[in-house]
Amino acid sequence: MSKDPTAPPQLLRGMKDILPLDQPYWWWLFDTLRRLATDFSFERIETPILESTSLFTRSVGETTDIVQKEMYSFPDKNGESVALRPEGTTGVVRAYIEHGMLNQPQPVKLWYFGPFFRHDRPQSGRYRQFWQFGFEVFGAPQPVMECQLILMARALFSTLGLETSLQLNSLGDPTVREQYIKAFQAWFKTRKSELSEDQRLQLQRNPLRLLDSHDPHLHTLLDGAPQILDYLDEPSKQHFAAVVEYLDELDIPFVLNPRLVRGLDYYRRTVWEFWPTDDESGQASLGGGGRYDTLVEELGGRPTPAVGFAGGVDRLLLKLKERQIQPPRAEPPQLYVAQLGEPARKKMLRLFEDLRRAGLRVAESMTKDGLKQQLEVAGKLGAHYTLIIGQKELMDDTVLIRDMENGMQEVVAYGKAVVEMEKRLAKAKANGTKPMPGLVKPERFDPRQVADSTDESTADDA
Numbered sequence: 001m002s003k004d005p006t007a008p009p010q011l012l013r014g015m016k017d018i019l020p021l022d023q024p025y026w027w028w029l030f031d032t033l034r035r036l037a038t039d040f041s042f043e044r045i046e047t048p049i050l051e052s053t054s055l056f057t058r059s060v061g062e063t064t065d066i067v068q069k070e071m072y073s074f075p076d077k078n079g080e081s082v083a084l085r086p087e088g089t090t091g092v093v094r095a096y097i098e099h100g101m102l103n104q105p106q107p108v109k110l111w112y113f114g115p116f117f118r119h120d121r122p123q124s125g126r127y128r129q130f131w132q133f134g135f136e137v138f139g140a141p142q143p144v145m146e147c148q149l150i151l152m153a154r155a156l157f158s159t160l161g162l163e164t165s166l167q168l169n170s171l172g173d174p175t176v177r178e179q180y181i182k183a184f185q186a187w188f189k190t191r192k193s194e195l196s197e198d199q200r201l202q203l204q205r206n207p208l209r210l211l212d213s214h215d216p217h218l219h220t221l222l223d224g225a226p227q228i229l230d231y232l233d234e235p236s237k238q239h240f241a242a243v244v245e246y247l248d249e250l251d252i253p254f255v256l257n258p259r260l261v262r263g264l265d266y267y268r269r270t271v272w273e274f275w276p277t278d279d280e281s282g283q284a285s286l287g288g289g290g291r292y293d294t295l296v297e298e299l300g301g302r303p304t305p306a307v308g309f310a311g312g313v314d315r316l317l318l319k320l321k322e323r324q325i326q327p328p329r330a331e332p333p334q335l336y337v338a339q340l341g342e343p344a345r346k347k348m349l350r351l352f353e354d355l356r357r358a359g360l361r362v363a364e365s366m367t368k369d370g371l372k373q374q375l376e377v378a379g380k381l382g383a384h385y386t387l388i389i390g391q392k393e394l395m396d397d398t399v400l401i402r403d404m405e406n407g408m409q410e411v412v413a414y415g416k417a418v419v420e421m422e423k424r425l426a427k428a429k430a431n432g433t434k435p436m437p438g439l440v441k442p443e444r445f446d447p448r449q450v451a452d453s454t455d456e457s458t459a460d461d462a
């Protein structure tokens with residue numbers, strides 16, 4: 001398709017902007033996750049978006065859809081094959097090994113929040129750049145860890161007001177999987193004619209993926225297929241039984257779903273997903289997790305059992321909107337500053353900064369001139385006092401304080417305005433009539449901000 005070079009630029013297919021109107025949802029989710037991470041002793045990690053392609057082919061698996069069809073992979077300027085990360089666990093495992101976290105007291109619990117890339121067919125809830133958060137636990141073979149991760153995800157969904165159903169399965173250890181795959185392929189011997197060309201290829205290359213296919217014909221056909229749970233060896237069976245016991249103990253309902261396989265090769269034993277309650281096929285899955293006890297070793301680290309969970313931010317937020325669930329409203333400003341004319345604006349800018357530094361929530365419309373207009377904004381924002389500097393205040397070196405509730409006005413010296421406002425807001429708080437002063441604004445979250453590391457460039461990069 002030829003593009004008109006003079007046409008206004010447009011988003012690439014499958015990409016989206018996250019506009020200011022959406023930000024309250026993002027803050028809500030991020031703040032909730034951060035609180036949960038602290039409660040459950042997870043520390044934040046952010047790994048680069050760009051990694052070596054081979055990292056993902058080794059971990060996610062050569063024959064998976066993600067690696068074969070969806071990964072954005074290309075040679076960089078040095079000819080090295082690099083990839084935009086299609087998922088989060090692999091980068092965290094690389095970092096865990098590379099930074100010697102194996103030598104720290106285990107378990108090491110890490111969480112992340114960032115963008116991921118898959119060149120998939122875009123549709124509702126499926127993007128080419130999408131966001132995930134994830135929790136990874138290293139050095140914990142115990143089944144209780146699966147349950148802790150499930151508990152956290154449930155706590156998240158319940159804080160957001162979303163109902164989900166927990167789908168649970170075990171894939172056993174690699175030997176179990178090998179045996180099962182053989183039995184599965186053998187079962188299809190007499191049924192190959194019922195498969196499409198693509199499905200036949202998949203039966204050879206990545207047979208387990210047939211299990212979570214959304215093709216209704218295949219779905220019915222698979223009703224009679226062997227189930228992996230019947231193939232579990234004793235240790236996998238015991239591990240799975242323990243996971244189920246924990247869930248029962250916590251009264252967490254789940255659906256035993258023998259078709260849940262997940263799309264990545266590194267999973268061992270327990271796997272799970274959270275589906276919205278109105279989704280019966282998993283197409284709108286909100287997140288999934290699993291054990292990956294051999295991945296650290298496969299990527300060159302010491303054998304380290306591990307388990308993790310990743311959730312899809314975009315899908316979660318879509319669900320919230322679909323259900324008309326609103327994020328909590330931000331606290332209104334306590335103060336608003338208004339000015340008349342350029343010299344007053346200069347003075348007001350300084351006062352604004354002094355009030356802000358004192359920890360008061362203060363709003364402004366520095367580009368406006370008319371007082372009426374500014375008072376309207378103050379009213380809309382719900383500020384309790386408006387501080388005004390007009391011609392007279394400018395000459396007298398004063399500030400006019402207007403109580404927005406009753407319209408009463410009082411003049412104070414410019415230099416005393418901050419102390420005066422602190423006093424008034426503290427008094428109002430004590431009387432329970434005005435919000436407390438000094439509430440710190442929610443910490444600004446910059447998703448692009450990565451862990452503090454100074455990179456040493458190599459000659460190769462020059």
Ligand code: AMP
Binds near residue numbers: 131287311313
């Ligand atoms: P996965 O890594 O495939 O298990 O994905 C975990 C979660 O990320 C899924 O349950 C989705 O919520 C979300 N997700 C995965 N792929 C996409 C995509 N292309 N667009 C939006 N969300 C996605």
